[in-house]
Amino acid sequence: MARTADPRRRAELLDSIVDYLADHGLSTLSMRPLAEHLGKSTRVLTHHFADKDELLSATMERLDARHRAWLRELPGWQGDDSVGTIVRRTWDWQLREDNLPVARLIREIEGLAAGAVSRDTCQDCWPTGRRSWPSCCASAVSPRPTRCASPRWSTPPTRG
Template sequence: MARPRDPQRREELLDAIVGYLAEHGIAQLSLRPLAKALGHSTYVLTHHFASKDELISAILAHLDQRQRGRVGALPGPGTSGGLSLGDVVRASWAWHLSEDLPIVRLLHEIEGLSAAGRLSGPYVPKMLGDRAEFVADVLRAHGVPEEAALRKATLLNAAYAGLQIDYLTTGDKERVEAALDELAGTADSWTSRE
């Protein structure tokens, strides 16, 4: 009889796996070298993640949950010290550049491999759809009308991701952050003019 999966152990493994992949990338991911690098047997990984696809799906969900937790911890609209949409965009950018740059690279690598047809499975489209829904909920909480929230969330996500890729590619922080400020101002305008 198989041992039940330990959710806390799974989260610890995901943190270690994300750290490894942030350093080594995902294009050549193989469970055996990954397990060896983490000091585990392949069985430990397959016990918690039945397949490579399940592992990638779990990684994306894990990273998404981390970002949601950060945004959820920010003071919301209507609260003392509540942040504007633009402030939320800027706070997210600061986290990504100061703490999570290798993870941002990893996410864009995963998205790029999926766009190129080199990763099978529905996990990247699901992640992008879930991200759009989450951002739409944040927009709604800031007063963006229901009928516009998902469309504007999609636009905000795409522009934000494009700025990340521009920065990762060029390293031109000043120019990219000036554009980010413009994007944050646009997001703020959605709550004042809608």
């Protein structure tokens, strides 16, 4: 009988995968080198994620959650400062040496998604409110891009 995946272990794996992608990029992601880097077997990864598409989708969701948490920690996020000030602080945060790998990863994901997204693959996507940004990006950068099918919507973080 197969062992049930531990949600805490899956969350730890997702954080490690985000960190790996921040250092190595997404466009050349392969399960074997990822598993080796994590000190795991590909079997461990497939225990927690059915396939590479599910791993990508879960990783994009985790990256999105981490990024939103970082943004909410910026001074003035609660409405005390102008949007311009918050944008400058966000940019300054992204340009800090320790945050550059994640900022590069986010730009890479956006670029890959923009290059893969077309009317045929993503016309019902997140701009229409039918899909979250991470879910759309995961679909667009997947080895087998598909039309958007997820009804979930992840709203942008709100101020105040």
